[in-house]
Amino acid sequence: MxxxxxxxxxxxxxxxxxxxxxxxxxxxxxxxxxxxxxxxxxxxxxxxxxxxxxxxxxxxxxxxxxxxxxxWSSGVAHLRGAMVTHQGDVGHxxxxxxxxxxxxxxxxxxxxxxxxxxxxxxxxxxxxxxxxxxxxxxxxxxxxxxxxxxxxRKSQGANKYIWLGTARVFTSFTFAFIQTEHGWIWCYAYGYGPHGSTFIVECSAETWAGLALDRLDEEQALGLMEEIFSDLLAGSPLVGRTDAGDRSQWQTFTTVxxxxxxxxxxxxxxxxxxxxxxxxxxxxxxxxxxxxxxxxxxxxxxxxxxxxxxxxxxxxxxxxILTSQSAARHSAHWYENLTRYTNMTPHQMFSLLGQRHSPLLPHLPPRLYFQLDQALGRLEAMRWLKQRVGSKLAAALQSAHRP
Ligand SMILES: Cc1cc2nc3c(=O)[nH]c(=O)nc-3n(C[C@H](O)[C@H](O)[C@H](O)COP(=O)(O)OP(=O)(O)OC[C@H]3O[C@@H](n4cnc5c(N)ncnc54)[C@H](O)[C@@H]3O)c2cc1C
Missing domain, CATH: 3.50.50.60 (FAD/NAD(P)-binding domain)
Structure with a gap:
């Protein structure tokens, strides 16, 4: 052909x-x-x-x-000075x-x-x-x-994002949520080799304008983000795209x-x-x-x-691709409605961050969802224990009582 x-x-x-x-x-x-x-x-x-x-x-x-x-095999989230770690998310x-x-x-x-x-x-x-x-x-x-x-068909996401790099190598999938006087701004960071990490920054359009990111030139904007995420970056500068030319590096996500x-x-x-x-x-x-x-x-x-x-x-x-499209819609929606979750404890919020693909989460109060999820998780664990340990215990008891 x-x-x-x-x-x-x-x-x-x-x-x-x-x-x-x-x-x-x-x-x-x-x-x-x-x-x-x-x-x-x-x-x-x-x-x-x-x-x-x-x-x-x-x-x-x-x-x-x-x-x-x-x-990497763990996820880390920074929120209000606390750091929460979840083990077990293996990714490349x-x-x-x-x-x-x-x-x-x-x-x-x-x-x-x-x-x-x-x-x-x-x-x-x-x-x-x-x-x-x-x-x-x-x-x-x-x-x-x-x-x-x-x-x-194309639709635009509500949030603003920028795809950056940094020389700091993150060995866990790392999130940081920072509250500014103009609203929340957050990043997702993960290493991709011995020399660098991806560093994606996202915020609402209101926070973006409030922080003047719509008016600052590239150098000033990178400087501001280095300041906002200084604890995480530990002095490593952020690097923007080299191919953007005159176009803004800030985008809204296009779903096609x-x-x-x-x-x-x-x-x-x-x-x-x-x-x-x-x-x-x-x-x-x-x-x-x-x-x-x-x-x-x-x-x-x-x-x-x-x-x-x-x-x-x-x-x-x-x-x-249906499952991924649904997960992507709910995930984008989770970030577009971040303030639903920011008054939870860091542990609760990180737990729901991991559940952001759920179609049910947007329809339940977050704390109720968290409690239900915990209770169901415990139920599942009990069921598992009963299945695994229960049958062995029953067999052991039976043989102990066998004449
Ligand atoms: C911020 C961000 C983070 C992402 N992170 C991840 C991630 O962690 N994991 C993941 O799996 N995906 C991620 N993605 C998505 C991923 O980048 C794309 O889904 C993937 O690259 C799609 O591959 P593609 O080959 O279809 O298109 P592309 O990778 O976009 O390749 C298209 C190619 O076509 C060329 N091209 C465009 N127009 C023309 C033209 N008119 N003539 C000739 N050539 C042209 C471009 O130069 C480009 O090389 C991310 C996307 C974004 C925006």
């Missing part, structure tokens, strides 16, 4: 790898607007099940990704530069043609292809050109959905098809899983019956 991919992000690079590894006769071109080695963003998280799946699909790139990833993170470097090298080694510096805004710029994969991210221009056919993922010989993949709020750390994993699904459905249709392959891909992935 002749395949043209618009955008060289994780979704299209991984798709090219899987297709080429299965059948080297495919002619695949990836058209990426950036130059090699340049990308936006810092580290991205992923979870142990993804690494296993990557290993099943392409062991060579999976080994390199695992070797460049770091792991990898620098976006490293991830794209690994996927680019692997794709090129398999014979995928990657044309950097190709900014595609019109179908006339595309090479002749049986299939055009639109993997150019949340702001996909060709998708927007056919927005009616795809049924593209499409009723149809295909139109003529175009198919959507990754963020171009769907986005999920960054606070659930799932977008890259979903993009890679889209690639796995599309590569498999094309292979199953023997690269001949493309419409069936595309419709199977769309059906499979739309169903698979």
């Amino acid at each position: 002749k395949i043209a991919c618009v955008g060289g992000g994780p979704a299209t690079l991984y798709l090219s790898i899987l297709l080429k590894a299965r059948d080297p006769r495919h002619e695949i071109t990836v058209l990426e607007r950036r130059l090699p080695g340049s990308t936006y963003g810092w580290g991205v998280t992923c979870w142990p099940d993804l690494l296993e799946e990557l290993n099943q699909h392409d062991p060579a790139s999976a080994r390199a990704i695992a070797a460049s990833s770091v792991s 993170a990898i620098g976006r530069h490293e991830l794209l470097g690994i996927l680019t090298d692997r794709a090129q080694s398999l014979g995928v043609q990657i044309e950097f510096g190709s900014h595609i805004v019109s179908a006339t710029q595309l090479p002749e292809a049986d299939l055009v994969v639109l993997g150019d991210g949340v702001h996909s221009q060709l998708r927007d050109h056919h927005a009616k056919a795809f049924g593209t 959905t499409n009723t149809s993922w295909t139109h003529e010989n175009l198919v959507l993949i990754g963020d171009a098809a769907h986005t999920t709020h960054y606070s659930i750390g799932a977008g890259t994993s979903l993009a890679l899983r889209d690639a796995m699904s599309l590569a498999r459905t094309l292979h199953e249709a023997e690269y001949a019956d493309t419409p069936t392959a595309l419709s199977n891909y769309t059906r499979e992935r739309k169903k698979a």
Whole structure:
């Protein structure tokens, strides 16, 4: 097959790898607007099940990704001078530069043609292809050109956020919630390698304007955030995006959905098809899983019956992402309504932070939800004890009373 991919992000690079590894006769071109080695963003998280799946699909790139990833096994939250730690959340993170470097090298080694510096805004710029994969991210221009056919819908989150990096290496997934005279501002921070961490700062639009973040230039804004999060940063400066140009680095999150993922010989993949709020750390994993699904459905249709392959891909992935889309909606909503939770104890608040994907939480008073959750947790523990220990105890008692 002749395949043209618009955008060289994780979704299209991984798709090219899987297709080429299965059948080297495919002619695949990836058209990426950036130059090699340049990308936006810092580290991205992923979870142990993804690494296993990557290993099943392409062991060579999976080994390199695992070797460049770091792991954490606890979450830490700072609130009103207290620090709460939760053990047991195992996660991984990898620098976006490293991830794209690994996927680019692997794709090129398999014979995928990657044309950097190709900014595609019109179908006339595309090479002749049986299939055009639109993997150019949340702001996909060709998708927007056919927005009616795809049924593209976009909605903006209420909060402001900025994606920063810092040289301080956080070994736990770390949150800090700080109350200012203009309202709450908070960060999520996690290490992604030996040299740095992702540091995402978020606040309501009112707090953002109150702190003058809408008026300060980049240097002043970074200085203010370094001051606000000084305890956490311990002197490490914050670093902004180098590619933003004149655009503000502060954004509101765009949630994208499409009723149809295909139109003529175009198919959507990754963020171009769907986005999920960054606070659930799932977008890259979903993009890679889209690639796995599309590569498999094309292979199953023997690269001949493309419409069936595309419709199977769309059906499979739309169903698979429903849980993440729901979790992302509720997670974004939790942060947009942060003041519902800030008068709880740090332990209670962190506990509900971990439950922010729950559809029930927005409808119950937070303290009541917390108490119910604790009681149910205790009930579950009792049930478990009864099942595990109870049967052994009963057996031991029976044998003790046996004549
Ligand atoms: C603040 C923040 C934090 C995040 N943290 C995480 C996380 O921890 N874990 C996680 O899994 N996900 C995270 N994500 C989401 C993740 O970054 C995306 O879901 C993921 O990158 C989607 O991959 P993609 O290949 O679909 O698109 P992208 O990674 O966006 O790649 C698209 C590519 O297309 C190129 N492009 C765009 N337009 C054109 C054009 N017109 N012509 C040619 N090329 C073009 C771009 O340069 C880019 O290289 C985060 C997102 C944000 C905003």
